[in-house]
Amino acid sequence: MNIMKKLSCPSFFLFFIIFLNSVNVISADDHQLQNYQQVMLPGVVGPESIAFDCHGKGPYVGVSDGRILKWQGPPLGWVEFAITSSNRQRKLCDGSTDSRMEPICGRPLGLKFNEKTCQLYIADAYFGLLVVGPNGGQALKLVASAEGVPFRFTNALDIDTNTGHVYFTDTSTVFQRRDYLLAMMGGDKTGRLLKYDPRSKKVTVMHKGLAFPNGVALSKNNSFILVAESTTMQILRFWLHDDQNMTASYTPEVFAQLVRFPDNIKRNHRGEFWLALNSARWMIKKADSVPWFTEDPVGLKFDEMGKVVMMLDGKGGEALESVSEVEEHGGCLYMGSSIKPYVGIIKLNT
Numbered sequence: 001m002n003i004m005k006k007l008s009c010p011s012f013f014l015f016f017i018i019f020l021n022s023v024n025v026i027s028a029d030d031h032q033l034q035n036y037q038q039v040m041l042p043g044v045v046g047p048e049s050i051a052f053d054c055h056g057k058g059p060y061v062g063v064s065d066g067r068i069l070k071w072q073g074p075p076l077g078w079v080e081f082a083i084t085s086s087n088r089q090r091k092l093c094d095g096s097t098d099s100r101m102e103p104i105c106g107r108p109l110g111l112k113f114n115e116k117t118c119q120l121y122i123a124d125a126y127f128g129l130l131v132v133g134p135n136g137g138q139a140l141k142l143v144a145s146a147e148g149v150p151f152r153f154t155n156a157l158d159i160d161t162n163t164g165h166v167y168f169t170d171t172s173t174v175f176q177r178r179d180y181l182l183a184m185m186g187g188d189k190t191g192r193l194l195k196y197d198p199r200s201k202k203v204t205v206m207h208k209g210l211a212f213p214n215g216v217a218l219s220k221n222n223s224f225i226l227v228a229e230s231t232t233m234q235i236l237r238f239w240l241h242d243d244q245n246m247t248a249s250y251t252p253e254v255f256a257q258l259v260r261f262p263d264n265i266k267r268n269h270r271g272e273f274w275l276a277l278n279s280a281r282w283m284i285k286k287a288d289s290v291p292w293f294t295e296d297p298v299g300l301k302f303d304e305m306g307k308v309v310m311m312l313d314g315k316g317g318e319a320l321e322s323v324s325e326v327e328e329h330g331g332c333l334y335m336g337s338s339i340k341p342y343v344g345i346i347k348l349n350t
């Protein structure tokens with residue numbers, strides 16, 4: 001598809017909604033591509049996470065060559081917005097899809113704008129937590145270790161809309177992103193949930209010993225945070241009781257048990273949560289054990305109680321076989337991927 005195509009939601013065709021056990025199911029299979037559009041990236045892959053700025057512009061995506069790109073609409077298409085590596089070499093990095101280059105070029109995974117300051121916070125797998133202003137450029141590294149232990153695989157983040165505190169995950173203190181399969185297969189449990197306070201510039205370890213902590217999302221009123229624990233196929237909930245109490249211990253509860261490996265979680269404007277399920281299609285046999293049987297769940301929308309209220313069904317096709325994030329914005333679902341060369345978009349019937 002043409003990258004110059006206008007990326008505006010209302011021009012997309014409607015998709016089908018099927019009611020199944022009172023859960024809305026959205027399907028976008030390869031034979032019904034009119035439901036759905038792909039916006040190709042300029043020669044790179046892996047738009048893992050998707051963000052919109054405080055004016056609703058974007059999407060912004062972090063890609064395989066370490067850059068954060070911004071969609072400017074036609075005729076510009078994608079333009080470079082920011083980079084995370086301070087010694088990034090353009091000749092080596094620009095256009096790279098080689099994961100061996102990531103420690104030099106950077107690999108921005110988690111992206112989120114602070115709604116008040118319009119700054120973009122970035123979780124880069126190799127360079128820790130960074131921030132860049134509304135005009136982009138070279139991002140500033142904020143923190144790259146906690147309790148004396150360096151981050152090894154900074155992954156996802158969300159921002160408290162009242163305090164500006166940044167909650168983020170370091171997936172492992174042992175394995176880097178390139179070796180994520182080793183971390184999962186070996187049952188690595190060195191992941192951490194962290195909090196960064198932009199005023200004091202201090203980082204706090206909220207919880208350690210997590211098995212591949214991945215996406216994070218705060219609730220609409222910032223009373224709790226959800227963390228996708230990929231290896232255990234669970235979403236954990238941490239209540240954020242006493243924010244001032246730095247010694248408070250945070251004990252998670254299981255918010256949802258899943259049938260596939262969860263990746264990023266994003267909250268929509270109604271306070272619901274879209275969870276992306278990275279495909280492992282052999283896992284589907286387990287779906288018999290859950291009440292909301294589906295063929296190929298690649299995204300689930302949860303309410304605040306942990307109930308599934310909508311499902312994105314990939315129908316076994318290639319288009320949605322690797323969904324890392326589902327971001328609801330302006331009546332559309334934007335779908336990221338850690339390997340695909342495009343951002344997928346489905347218009348919602350709202």
Ligand SMILES: *[C@@H]1O[C@H](CO)[C@@H](O)[C@H](O)[C@H]1NC(C)=O
Pocket residue numbers: 219221223304
């Ligand atoms: C915030 O939301 C949670 C979950 O819906 C609810 O239990 C809590 O009472 C709310 N807190 C405030 C202060 O509104």
Ligand SMILES: *[C@@H]1O[C@H](CO)[C@@H](O)[C@H](O)[C@H]1NC(C)=O
Pocket residue numbers: 242245247248249
């Ligand atoms: C802080 O949290 C700890 C652990 O939950 C608790 O024992 C302590 O009483 C709290 N301190 C204050 C001042 O709330």
